[in-house]
Amino acid sequence: MGKKKDAKERILNAGLKEFSSWGFSGTRMDKIASRAEINKAMLFYYFSSKENLYQEVLRHAVRKILPKIRNIILLERNPKGFLEKLPEIYINFFSENQDFIKMIAFDLIQRTDMIKTTFKETIGTEFHQGPQMVLKKIKKWYDKGAISESDPLHFMINIISLCLFAFIARPIIETIFNQKIGDQQFIQKRIKSVINLLKQGMLK
Amino acid sequence: MGKKKDAKERILNAGLKEFSSWGFSGTRMDKIASRAEINKAMLFYYFSSKENLYQEVLRHAVRKILPKIRNIILLERNPKGFLEKLPEIYINFFSENQDFIKMIAFDLIQRTDMIKTTFKETIGTEFHQGPQMVLKKIKKWYDKGAISESDPLHFMINIISLCLFAFIARPIIETIFNQKIGDQQFIQKRIKSVINLLKQGMLK
DNA sequence: AAATATATTAACCATATGGTTAAACCAACC
DNA sequence: GGTTGGTTTAACCATATGGTTAATATATTT
Numbered sequence: 447m448g449k450k451k452d453a454k455e456r457i458l459n460a461g462l463k464e465f466s467s468w469g470f471s472g473t474r475m476d477k478i479a480s481r482a483e484i485n486k487a488m489l490f491y492y493f494s495s496k497e498n499l500y501q502e503v504l505r506h507a508v509r510k511i512l513p514k515i516r517n518i519i520l521l522e523r524n525p526k527g528f529l530e531k532l533p534e535i536y537i538n539f540f541s542e543n544q545d546f547i548k549m550i551a552f553d554l555i556q557r558t559d560m561i562k563t564t565f566k567e568t569i570g571t572e573f574h575q576g577p578q579m580v581l582k583k584i585k586k587w588y589d590k591g592a593i594s595e596s597d598p599l600h601f602m603i604n605i606i607s608l609c610l611f612a613f614i615a616r617p618i619i620e621t622i623f624n625q626k627i628g629d630q631q632f633i634q635k636r637i638k639s640v641i642n643l644l645k646q647g648m649l650k
Numbered sequence: 651m652g653k654k655k656d657a658k659e660r661i662l663n664a665g666l667k668e669f670s671s672w673g674f675s676g677t678r679m680d681k682i683a684s685r686a687e688i689n690k691a692m693l694f695y696y697f698s699s700k701e702n703l704y705q706e707v708l709r710h711a712v713r714k715i716l717p718k719i720r721n722i723i724l725l726e727r728n729p730k731g732f733l734e735k736l737p738e739i740y741i742n743f744f745s746e747n748q749d750f751i752k753m754i755a756f757d758l759i760q761r762t763d764m765i766k767t768t769f770k771e772t773i774g775t776e777f778h779q780g781p782q783m784v785l786k787k788i789k790k791w792y793d794k795g796a797i798s799e800s801d802p803l804h805f806m807i808n809i810i811s812l813c814l815f816a817f818i819a820r821p822i823i824e825t826i827f828n829q830k831i832g833d834q835q836f837i838q839k840r841i842k843s844v845i846n847l848l849k850q851g852m853l854k
Numbered sequence: 855a856a857a858t859a860t861a862t863t864a865a866c867c868a869t870a871t872g873g874t875t876a877a878a879c880c881a882a883c884c
Numbered sequence: 885g886g887t888t889g890g891t892t893t894a895a896c897c898a899t900a901t902g903g904t905t906a907a908t909a910t911a912t913t914t
Contacts, residue, residue: 471676485893548759555752558821565825577826599827600843603816611811617762621769622781623803639804647851689863
């Protein structure tokens with residue numbers, strides 16, 4: 447096999463790179479083909495359309511993150527552990543998968559319906575009632591007096607915002623504040639800062 | 651005048667709407683034209699190219715937010731006041747200018763060089779050494795023992811993340827957690843939650 | 855009112871782009 | 885060695901799209 451079955455995989459990788467750099471409409475099929483070092487017709491042979499290739503790439507990527515967070519988010523029974531472990535996992539994953547993040551970010555803005563569908567599909571099959579269960583768990587923590595944020599939704603938004611945003615807004619942050627982001631030092635500091643803020647700010 | 655000078659303004663508005671919905675390459679000049687209710691040739695008559703129109707729209711939008719935050723960010727001498735006032739201004743502005751946010755968000759991902767230039771231009775002329783001064787001010791607060799976050803950059807990233815992210819990630823948050831965002835109730839709660847978290851988490 | 859400058863339009867153009875096709879290639883099996 | 889089924893390619897195609905042009909309408913100036 448070797449070369450043969452590689453093609454599909456190479457296309458998916460090239461697709462991720464291109465789509466995450468240029469968005470759906472900015473991406474050219476020719477460029478994906480040349481990046482994957484195959485003839486353009488192969489794209490359509492394996493994936494039938496740009497739209498479809500895009501969805502496959504997205505699915506492929508979404509499936510990568512879910513298993514990583516599922517265990518923490520569902521199994522952790524203690525708010526302190528939750529606020530210590532989740533940011534580290536999120537931030538490390540995001541900093542290691544910036545293409546993925548960019549692609550998601552594009553969808554957040556532009557192709558909202560599609561990403562809703564993709565997430566529903568993927569969450570539906572692999573994640574079940576996850577999100578609702580998490581909200582319930584957080585509510586219980588509040589009722590027991592373990593945390594100070596009364597609204598579970600904002601509790602979660604706070605965490606995700608602090609972990610993700612820096613990696614989306616990276617270029618502008620670098621420009622405005624004239625500092626480099628993305629090296630290991632920044633990431634470690636980011637993890638620390640987020641965990642400190644969350645624990646001190648939401649734990650009782 | 652009336653109808654006449656309107657055209658340019660109408661084009662800029664239509665441009666903002668279209669560019670923020672579809673990104674640069676996803677936006678069609680014809681659609682901008684029809685939204686602005688003018689002939690397509692007018693776009694090129696006034697703005698000479700898509701690229702140029704895009705930049706004008708972006709500049710137009712960036713200039714709107716800077717004055718709003720400048721005073722707070724430069725004049726506020728007290729960390730408590732800073733953390734109370736900034737989130738409210740940010741979140742209200744973002745929730746009222748979602749097109750603007752979306753357009754910026756596109757640039758953050760896709761056209762990083764351009765947004766760097768635009769910001770440098772606009773900040774350069776209208777904002778001066780603002781960002782550096784803010785970082786210095788925050789450093790002083792830390793040295794005086796008024797705040798617990800030692801890194802001024804992360805201090806600022808924390809604030810902006812918490813204020814902005816929800817409005818970018820809105821569709822996916824709504825999907826995952828099955829809740830509606832964007833109505834007045836959510837915004838008020840968001841402001842409260844952010845201010846609480848920031849004060850409790852970063853003030854000493 | 856004539857002349858001049860500005861605004862507006864319909865019809866075009868060149869090229870880029872997603873997608874197709876028909877033929878060739880190649881491995882495995884008989 | 886030939887047949888079969890998947891894989892790969894070069895050459896095409898139809899259409900969409902950014903951009904142009906030349907003529908016309910509308911103000912503005914003299």
